[in-house]
Amino acid sequence: MSAGTNRNIKNAAFSLCEYAGVPLLYLAATPLLVKGLGLDLYGLWMLINSIVVMAGTVNLGFGDATLRFVSVCHGRGEAAPIVRGIRTVCSISLLIALISGLLIFLSAPLLVNFVLKIPSQFSAVAIQSLELGAVLFAIHMIGSVFTATFCGYERYDLSAFYSLGTRGTILIFAVLLTLHGQGLREILAAAVLISLIGLVMQGNMVHRLIGASPWRLQIHRDALKTIFGFGLYACLQSTGEIIFTQADRFIIGIMLGTSALGVYSVCLQLAQCIHAVQSAGFSVLFPAISRSTQATSSGNLPTEAKRLILLNVAISFALASPIILFGDAILAVWMGHDFVAQGSMVLRLLACAFFVMSMNVAVHYILLGTGDIKFVSFTNILAGAMSLLTTVMLIPVVGIHAGAMGRFMYGATVSLNFSRLPKAVR
Secondary structure (H helix, E strand, O other): HHHHHHHHHHHHHHHHHHHHHHHHHHHHHHHHHHHHHHHHHHHHHHHHHHHHOOOOHOOOHHHHHHHHHHHHHHHHHHOOOHHHHHHHHHHHHHHHEEEHHHHHHHHHHHHHHHHHOOOOOHHHHHHHHHHHHHHHHHHHHHHHHHHHHHHOOOOOHHHHHHHHHHHHHHHHHHHHHHHHHOOOOHHHHOOOOOOOHHHHHHHHHHHHOOOOOOOOOOOHHHHHHHHHHHHHHHHHHHHHHHHHHHHHHHHHHHHHHHHHHHHHHHHHHHHHHHHHHHHHHHOOHHHHHHHHOOOOOOOOEEEHHHHHHHHHHHHHHHHHHHHHHHHHHHHHHHHHHHHHHHHHHHHHHHHHHHHHHHHHHHHHHHHHHOOOOOHHHHHHHHHHHHHHHHHHHHHHHHHOOOHHHHHHHHHHOOOHHHHHHHHHHO
């Protein structure tokens, strides 16, 4: 086995631990959290998590752009440009994080009182929770740059260590606080403190990795031009993904209320594992292919691409089939028999949607690795628009099932990426 293949396998294993580890913990903790918080506050917490995830899009796509920039420079053996690039992105990300975080913080009362359908008895808690969520949003935006640096160096072990450590600790504290009668405000306050500690630790590790402090505020024009050129399209691509992964929660929360959002979010926790496992395992293709394009010989990429896609489809089928066939039994054991009537159909529909979406994972990262970000951003924006339109139109007709149908539409549309593959790997 070659050194490159061995590295890719190790990185895939660490990435899988990172992206599958926390969802598995959430699956185990969800019954306790739903019982302790209630469906309304649990749904609000999932909505806040969606806001935090949106940091990657608001950050102009600098996460993916940084990953590619670092991996390309690392493939060339150039260290100085990496330092300039990281400092540039950190400086801009800090400014964007402060501005956008403040806007979310100030908008919390408006969102609770006029946008989201939240029972009046939870209004005060909801406002304070969204304010804490704004702080988490800003922290996550800066942390995404450090995570991208680890992945650009193909150090998925570091990315997994900090992600699992931070997110796992937050979840453990959430369960403990819930068991001791505490609520959503206390959970989010603990999350802010843990995330800050994790951010400082990440920054120190990046310092050791690049041999310079990433906290020094500098903007280098050449680095910014290179990163922004890729980042602009990465931002568009991320916008489409955010619509796919988060917009349905906002729409359900606004049109149907946080209780319905709670039911939908519980089912989503399980179904999204179909895609998360695939995304984790194949994400290592992005930096690996980016680096290999700088080498004199990149191997037989077309043949490898076919093998990876076949493997991708096989794993998708293996993960989705049990949920589609035995969804009721899984829900009964996991959440109790009373929950089956509420979540049975939406779980199956979500599993079908994620099955279609997960079959596109390998080709997605192959295209990113070859630098074809423009086409990927186009398909993601188109898919996001189709998903959003489908969800909004169908909610009055089929309720929370519309969210799953919107995700199915996203997966079907983004399959256009397959048409681009022959040109990208030739």
